[in-house]
Amino acid sequence: MQEDRRLAVLRAIVEDYVATEEPVGSKALVERHGLNVSPATIRNDMAALEDEGYLAQPHTSAGRVPTDKGYRLFVDRLTTVKPMSSAERRAISTFLDGAVDLDDVVHRSVRVLSQLTRQVAVVQYPSLSRSTVRHVEIVSLTPTRLLLVLILSNGRVEQRLVEHDAEIAGEDLTALRSRVNRAATGEQISQAATALNAVVDGDEPTPPAMAAVVDALVEAMSDHRSDERIAVGGTANLARFGDNFESAVRPLLEALEEQVVLLKLLGEATSGGAVTVRIGAEGPYEELSSTSVVATGYGPDDALSSLGIVGPTRMDYPSTMAAVRAVARYVSRILDEG
Amino acid sequence: MQEDRRLAVLRAIVEDYVATEEPVGSKALVERHGLNVSPATIRNDMAALEDEGYLAQPHTSAGRVPTDKGYRLFVDRLTTVKPMSSAERRAISTFLDGAVDLDDVVHRSVRVLSQLTRQVAVVQYPSLSRSTVRHVEIVSLTPTRLLLVLILSNGRVEQRLVEHDAEIAGEDLTALRSRVNRAATGEQISQAATALNAVVDGDEPTPPAMAAVVDALVEAMSDHRSDERIAVGGTANLARFGDNFESAVRPLLEALEEQVVLLKLLGEATSGGAVTVRIGAEGPYEELSSTSVVATGYGPDDALSSLGIVGPTRMDYPSTMAAVRAVARYVSRILDEG
DNA sequence: ACTTGGCACTCGAATACCCGGAGTGCCAAA
DNA sequence: TTTGGCACTCCGGGTATTCGAGTGCCAAGT
Numbered sequence: 001m002q003e004d005r006r007l008a009v010l011r012a013i014v015e016d017y018v019a020t021e022e023p024v025g026s027k028a029l030v031e032r033h034g035l036n037v038s039p040a041t042i043r044n045d046m047a048a049l050e051d052e053g054y055l056a057q058p059h060t061s062a063g064r065v066p067t068d069k070g071y072r073l074f075v076d077r078l079t080t081v082k083p084m085s086s087a088e089r090r091a092i093s094t095f096l097d098g099a100v101d102l103d104d105v106v107h108r109s110v111r112v113l114s115q116l117t118r119q120v121a122v123v124q125y126p127s128l129s130r131s132t133v134r135h136v137e138i139v140s141l142t143p144t145r146l147l148l149v150l151i152l153s154n155g156r157v158e159q160r161l162v163e164h165d166a167e168i169a170g171e172d173l174t175a176l177r178s179r180v181n182r183a184a185t186g187e188q189i190s191q192a193a194t195a196l197n198a199v200v201d202g203d204e205p206t207p208p209a210m211a212a213v214v215d216a217l218v219e220a221m222s223d224h225r226s227d228e229r230i231a232v233g234g235t236a237n238l239a240r241f242g243d244n245f246e247s248a249v250r251p252l253l254e255a256l257e258e259q260v261v262l263l264k265l266l267g268e269a270t271s272g273g274a275v276t277v278r279i280g281a282e283g284p285y286e287e288l289s290s291t292s293v294v295a296t297g298y299g300p301d302d303a304l305s306s307l308g309i310v311g312p313t314r315m316d317y318p319s320t321m322a323a324v325r326a327v328a329r330y331v332s333r334i335l336d337e338g
Numbered sequence: 339m340q341e342d343r344r345l346a347v348l349r350a351i352v353e354d355y356v357a358t359e360e361p362v363g364s365k366a367l368v369e370r371h372g373l374n375v376s377p378a379t380i381r382n383d384m385a386a387l388e389d390e391g392y393l394a395q396p397h398t399s400a401g402r403v404p405t406d407k408g409y410r411l412f413v414d415r416l417t418t419v420k421p422m423s424s425a426e427r428r429a430i431s432t433f434l435d436g437a438v439d440l441d442d443v444v445h446r447s448v449r450v451l452s453q454l455t456r457q458v459a460v461v462q463y464p465s466l467s468r469s470t471v472r473h474v475e476i477v478s479l480t481p482t483r484l485l486l487v488l489i490l491s492n493g494r495v496e497q498r499l500v501e502h503d504a505e506i507a508g509e510d511l512t513a514l515r516s517r518v519n520r521a522a523t524g525e526q527i528s529q530a531a532t533a534l535n536a537v538v539d540g541d542e543p544t545p546p547a548m549a550a551v552v553d554a555l556v557e558a559m560s561d562h563r564s565d566e567r568i569a570v571g572g573t574a575n576l577a578r579f580g581d582n583f584e585s586a587v588r589p590l591l592e593a594l595e596e597q598v599v600l601l602k603l604l605g606e607a608t609s610g611g612a613v614t615v616r617i618g619a620e621g622p623y624e625e626l627s628s629t630s631v632v633a634t635g636y637g638p639d640d641a642l643s644s645l646g647i648v649g650p651t652r653m654d655y656p657s658t659m660a661a662v663r664a665v666a667r668y669v670s671r672i673l674d675e676g
Numbered sequence: 677a678c679t680t681g682g683c684a685c686t687c688g689a690a691t692a693c694c695c696g697g698a699g700t701g702c703c704a705a706a
Numbered sequence: 707t708t709t710g711g712c713a714c715t716c717c718g719g720g721t722a723t724t725c726g727a728g729t730g731c732c733a734a735g736t
Binding site: 135137139147149151157159233234235236238239249250253254256257 | 473475477485487489495497571572573574576577587588591592594595
Binding site for chain 1: 678679680681682685686687688
């Protein structure tokens with residue numbers, strides 16, 4: 001009974017604080033929400049919640065503010081991710097449907113996500129590691145220069161230049177091309193790499209430049225630089241951080257340029273289809289103690305890559321989570337079709 | 339005589355103001371710099387400079403601050419772009435030499451430029467329009483799907499998928515490939531497009547899918563999306579804008595995401611090898627009235643593309659211009675070699 | 677066992693006020 | 707044309723005061 005009300009109070013405080021940006025007091029609370037009790041009762045509850053660490057007072061005789069722990073409880077137990085309006089759904093789909101290639105999908109996703117949430121959006125490019133080899137093309141640019149083009153199932157195209165000493169005859173090149181494709185096409189990228197290496201070590205006589213070509217391909221496959229690419233958008237929304245520029249915005253801007261940090265943050269989210277929320281100092285980055293990350297995986301099994309938003313701990317979690325989830329779904333669908 | 343001193347005063351004020359961020363008064367001026375006159379004299383000069391619009395007073399009985407016009411005169415007539423220290427030169431070259439591909443060059447450039455100037459750096463990707471076609475590859479993915487790979491002299495690789503109805507025999511494909519390459523290879527991108535179109539309209543019988551292939555290639559060539567790409571870095575330096583977040587930083591962040599605006603700003607700079615400076619409201623964007631752009635072209639003839647920085651009007655122009663110029667030169671050199 | 681009204685208390689935010697000092701403009705003398 | 711002198715202005719920072727929202731606690735009520 002009382003327990004129920006306490007949770008209701010916590011929820012109400014979170015909602016009010018998110019909306020007003022000001023510590024919320026007992027009186028205002030009971031007025032704004034339909035609690036049928038007196039302010040004094042609420043005060044007792046608030047005191048209890050504070051003891052348990054869910055609320056905090058900026059200073060004596062000010063209203064209460066949710067702590068990280070309070071937000072945590074809020075998102076874990078008090079939140080029902082509210083569905084997006086059909087208008088929003090339509091906006092997402094039409095905007096994303098206009099994309100012409102992979103890069104464009106990513107860019108549009110960042111954009112729509114940042115506009116929807118009015119936060120800084122972050123989208124990791126689809127990672128190589130899960131995708132399969134669709135085709136390998138080998139082109140002779142000059143007598144001693146080969147261009148390798150590696151086409152992957154996720155739409156990404158990597159190319160490498162290979163120099164070699166001996167000239168290669170046309171038919172050798174054709175043979176090389178077909179052998180490489182036989183070994184790699186259709187394989188997941190990691191298997192493809194080992195399969196290619198096996199070809200070189202095998203019994204069949206290998207054309208002269210084979211080793212160099214295979215090396216370059218394997219390197220291109222295991223080069224996860226493109227795994228690490230990230231698109232960021234909506235930085236202008238940082239303006240709404242309002243106060244504490246030096247303490248909050250600057251470290252965030254720095255983190256946004258340090259892709260490693262971002263990847264770490266997003267990475268935590270890739271597991272299991274749900275939307276993940278990291279609140280305040282829960283992560284290992286102290287400088288980001290006043291920011292939260294809402295992220296989720298996307299792509300097949302939600303395991304291809306991840307996307308999300310970064311914002312102040314004081315944010316509208318339900319809407320934000322809904323937006324992140326919705327965008328992730330649409331992106332997944334589009335990647336599936338493409 | 340007096341004219342000379344006035345200019346010296348203007349220069350001194352600009353330098354002091356940039357360094358201290360505070361309006362500079364007559365007394366401080368004559369102390370800090372070796373002017374051999376009394377403060378009263380300086381006051382007269384300052385009053386004159388104010389009449390002419392080069393200085394302004396934030397309020398009565400405060401020191402003077404340069405106006406945009408003042409900065410303009412400063413960069414136009416009072417500035418000798420000071421050479422970079424050899425340490426800085428070395429830093430630039432070693433950092434840039436580590437780049438592995440075109441994207442990497444661009445990214446590293448933004449990075450080094452933003453660190454050097456402690457401003458927001460902006461680098462436009464090398465534009466297609468000036469580059470030549472190095473090679474066109476046509477790969478048959480499935481019987482009815484062709485992959486076109488267009489390799490340009492600036493290192494960029496564009497690819498397009500083409501669907502067609504009729505199946506294409508291997509020798510037809512080879513013929514197609516060689517004819518396309520004969521027409522396009524080595525040509526500037528615009529000429530290549532017209533040459534390709536000419537092939538289709540010519541007398542020789544054209545293989546069935548020729549038209550579709552040519553169309554796709556021409557479209558890829560005239561698709562200037564990659565012209566419009568831009569890399570931005572060093573946004574964390576915006577923190578040093580200090581005051582006026584809403585009025586200055588927010589519009590800037592928004593502009594940084596509106597690539598069109600950035601391109602416009604950079605675009606002005608592409609002409610004639612020198613470093614261009616746009617100060618405050620000189621451009622068409624009123625929201626950016628307290629920011630300056632320092633930019634220059636790079637690449638052969640400095641006409642390939644452009645790079646620069648965006649920062650507050652109150653910035654150290656000589657150093658900044660030097661840094662921009664130095665980075666542009668190194669990037670040009672690297673692109674030349676690659 | 678909760679809830680509620682009352683009441684004294686706290687503390688930040690806003691307001692008013694004052695003061696010092698840096699800076700100016702102007703004038704008369706050099 | 708330069709310079710010293712002088713009266714004046716005005717911002718920034720410090721202090722005092724007030725105001726009010728909000729709290730904690732207690733005793734009474736259900």
